[in-house]
Amino acid sequence: MPGSDGARNGAWWRSAAIYEIYIRSFADGNGDGVGDIAGIRSRLPYLAGLGVDAIWITPWYPSPMADGGYDIADHRDIDPLFGDLAEAGALIGEAHAHGLRVIADLVPNHTSHRHPWFRAAVAAGPGSPERGRYWFRPGRGRHGELPPNDWTSVFGGPAWTRLPETGEDGDPEWYLHLFAPEQPDLNWNDPGVAAAFDAIIRFWFDRGVDGLRVDVAHGLAKDPDLRDLGPAAAGPRAGAAEAAGHGVTGHPHWDRDENGAIFERWRAIADSYAGTPRGPRMFVAEAWRVRENGLARYLRPGRLHTAFNFDFLKCPWDPAALRRAIDGHLAGLAEVGAAATWVMSSHDLVRPVTRYGLDGEWTDLMQGEYDGPVDVRLGTRRARAAALLTLALPGSVYVYQGDELGLPEADVPGHARRDPIWERSRGRRRGRDGCRVPLPWDGTPPALGFSDREPWLPQPAGWSALAAGRQDRDPDSTLTLYRRALRLRRTAAGPEDPLRWRDTPDGLLAFDRGESFTCALNLTGRPVPLPGGGEPILASAPLTGGTLPPDAAVWLHTSPGALSPG
Incomplete structure (x- = not known):
């Protein structure tokens, strides 16, 4: 394969399952209603038991919090709201002791206006x-x-x-400021900016961080002439449309070729850690706005290691669209020897249960916009099935906190919303608060186990039934499904086993990986026969009479009894 990433044995990121922690909403360790480092440390056994290989923690740096911490005033410290550098170091060490790698957030496009x-x-x-x-x-x-x-x-x-x-x-x-006024954009033509970020990257790698997620990787370089966008800038939703990938080739501030030199500089730093006990460090890119099949340019040899596949995430519940997104991503990255990276949601996106429960296509994932009503039962069935599809694909995968609990998007009251999208639109757009509501750990008030006091965003009353503690011993819960899938994922197919599609009736997707693993997904509203030649080892819904229910997925093994779902 061209463009090798180096010794595959050390390239853990090529097949890892990574859990995203939105730090404000994961777990509160000091009782102030806001998640923090102490809360993460207290839940490391839960994460290790879930079966993930690494955690990605959203910005924990000093910040005025105009944009949830993505407006950074000091890239080499910890905000007192979350803890301090000593606690961060303890968390990294404890995570490693639990077998978990740690990925931090790198925000190179902008700083806080208070920087x-x-x-x-x-x-x-x-x-x-x-x-x-x-x-x-x-x-x-x-x-x-x-x-x-x-x-x-x-x-x-x-x-x-x-x-x-x-x-x-x-x-x-x-x-x-391509985002909020409190987030002035950096000029990457200035040599001092590049040198400062070299130091920031080394600062965190030296402290044991295993990788960095690159925020707005597609937006660093700008046209030095700052030419107008023209018609693409028109309309009240122009900025959102540009962020979602509806721009033009040769864009003046998205997906510019000059970004490649920045990535090459960073890759050299990551590779310089190859001789350390934990091996080379890694980068994963958030790149929303790229040209068609353009992620491969970010992942060429000597550049970044992985990048989220948002085309897959944005697919409607349609077999042809899903297959095109999967095939296109795998084919494009194969040309540069990079591994695929699958993602179903994040702290910026409407949760899958809500997206898949809509009648028709959702409109704007990042702005929290969708047309109701939402069928939560349908959305839950489809989200469970989509999870098995995603976890069966070759490459790495990211799981956003709460998706393993089957949480829907929360309807946050207007007076409680914090997202700058809500504020700058004067309440015309929901923003992203609905996917950022603190997790329910048990059913007890006042914060469902998240904190000892009211949380920074209110939790829906119905979430007590979805709490981790209540799902823990339920064999049919979404949490149990994720645990079984994440464990099986490590052995059901080899990390480099390619995907081979089966010929299937309309509305059904099925593929093999390796010699003994099959995944099938029924996207129709009727039961369909199970694919032949395998024994079911895990399903998103009960199987009856040799059929796969509507909106359900199944994993099969060709050697019955060789694998156990645990």
């Missing part, structure tokens, strides 16, 4: 080296009253904010 760099840039004035770290430009119009160009924010509104007027003549400049 020392941005404060210095505002104070230094136009033309200064300090402003060169960001994108400052004079406004257009007779008096500079218009933004420098027509770019729009992913969160809504213009992507430019004018500095408050200071001094006798005022400050003529605006600054770029």
